[in-house]
Amino acid sequence: MKTIQLESYYYQTPFGQLIINCAQENRAITDPVLGEANYKKTISNTKYNITFGADSSPKSSYRNSQFAKGLHLGHHIGLPGQVSMSTDMLNIVLKNGCLNDYTKIFWNYALKLYLSTMSFQHSALHLKATTLSDKNGNALLVIGKGGSGKSTLAEKLNLFGYKTLSNTHTIYKDGYVWGMNTWIRKRSENSQHYIPPSPLKTERFAKLKSIIIFEKNESPEYHEEPLNIEHAINFIIQFGLATCNYDLKEDLSELFESSLEYLSHSQREYFLLTKMLNSVPIKYLTGDIHNNSTLDKILYNIESN
The missing domain is CATH 3.40.50 (Rossmann fold)
Structure with a gap:
């Protein structure tokens, strides 16, 4: 199994802390997509991790079977990969994925799933x-x-x-x-x-x-x-x-x-x-x-x- 050194970066969201874990050279995965914001009131103080590029052993799921074919979400297609998720984390690995590939998957899939997962958990829309x-x-x-x-x-x-x-x-x-x-x-x-x-x-x-x-x-x-x-x-x-x-x-x-x-x-x-x-x-x-x-x-x- 491939091991890489991960660094963590933090964003404040309406639900608490979104933590992005990725290799140092991929720091710019989220920067073009997501900026900082102030919220004088938040819905929760939940911590949620999104990890890019770290090998894992995902369980069988519909989305993982689609990722294996390069079908990410809806009309968004790209490199084949693996995805695993729970109520407080999302892990994505793309085969031979580069910075641009991970930036696209963050916008096209990861951010959407994070916000919808948190909304489901906290009775929000x-x-x-x-x-x-x-x-x-x-x-x-x-x-x-x-x-x-x-x-x-x-x-x-x-x-x-x-x-x-x-x-x-x-x-x-x-x-x-x-x-x-x-x-x-x-x-x-x-x-x-x-x-x-x-x-x-x-x-x-x-x-x-x-x-x-x-x-x-x-x-x-x-x-x-x-x-x-x-x-x-x-x-x-x-x-x-x-x-x-x-x-x-x-x-x-x-x-x-x-x-x-x-x-x-x-x-x-x-x-x-x-x-x-x-x-x-x-x-x-x-x-x-x-x-x-x-x-x-x-x-x-x-x-x-």
């Missing part, structure tokens, strides 16, 4: 959402399909005093949201690139005030309407809830002794989502955010809640 805080420190949650314009809308709102708490990963619990300081994917017609996490260790915790489901279009027509709870739940399960959106059901179910225990936690996730949507206004907005008139209407709508 892990959401794929852009989150901003207004001038009063209250949070706006923006949810939409991939490429729907969430990041672009956030950039526009930044010009009017809104601060981005998270671009992709948001945690919700008991009326509050926590944002993760991660890199931001920028899409163009034929390519994409990533903007590094903010170098500033800013506060990323706020009380949730409202939710919008946003969809960009190039029409000059602006449209808004309130959503009933049933429609909102269905949309967020499909496009906002990390468990479903990232297809982590198999992974999370293997952390429990039985499928029935997993289903009990999954039902609680549905209850928490329903409770969140009943606590704040939620609307559907669509329009051309590059049109000043449309942007004025979006701002008026958001600030009138």
Whole structure:
């Protein structure tokens, strides 16, 4: 068995300490992806270890069988490898993996699984959402399909005093949201690139005030309407809830002794989502955010809640 010297690096998250263990030459695995953040309140003080490149003897699992074929998560493919996990650790080894390979797997799989595992354990929701805080420190949650314009809308709102708490990963619990300081994917017609996490260790915790489901279009027509709870739940399960959106059901179910225990936690996730949507206004907005008139209407709508 190959033995390597590991060094540990620490990140503060809404759930406590995320500890990254890797060879010294691979220190930059997480740096391009995850930045520092302040949280004046945290959900727990849990320690969770993610280890890269250290050989292990993983037990038989669905995800490990997929990793052996280079199928990591959803549409993400790469080098074959091994993966083992529990409620407080994740170990990943890629065959002939280099720094770039491990950086991709941290973003495409490890960070998603960590946040969803912690959320399951602590009765929180892990959401794929852009989150901003207004001038009063209250949070706006923006949810939409991939490429729907969430990041672009956030950039526009930044010009009017809104601060981005998270671009992709948001945690919700008991009326509050926590944002993760991660890199931001920028899409163009034929390519994409990533903007590094903010170098500033800013506060990323706020009380949730409202939710919008946003969809960009190039029409000059602006449209808004309130959503009933049933429609909102269905949309967020499909496009906002990390468990479903990232297809982590198999992974999370293997952390429990039985499928029935997993289903009990999954039902609680549905209850928490329903409770969140009943606590704040939620609307559907669509329009051309590059049109000043449309942007004025979006701002008026958001600030009138």
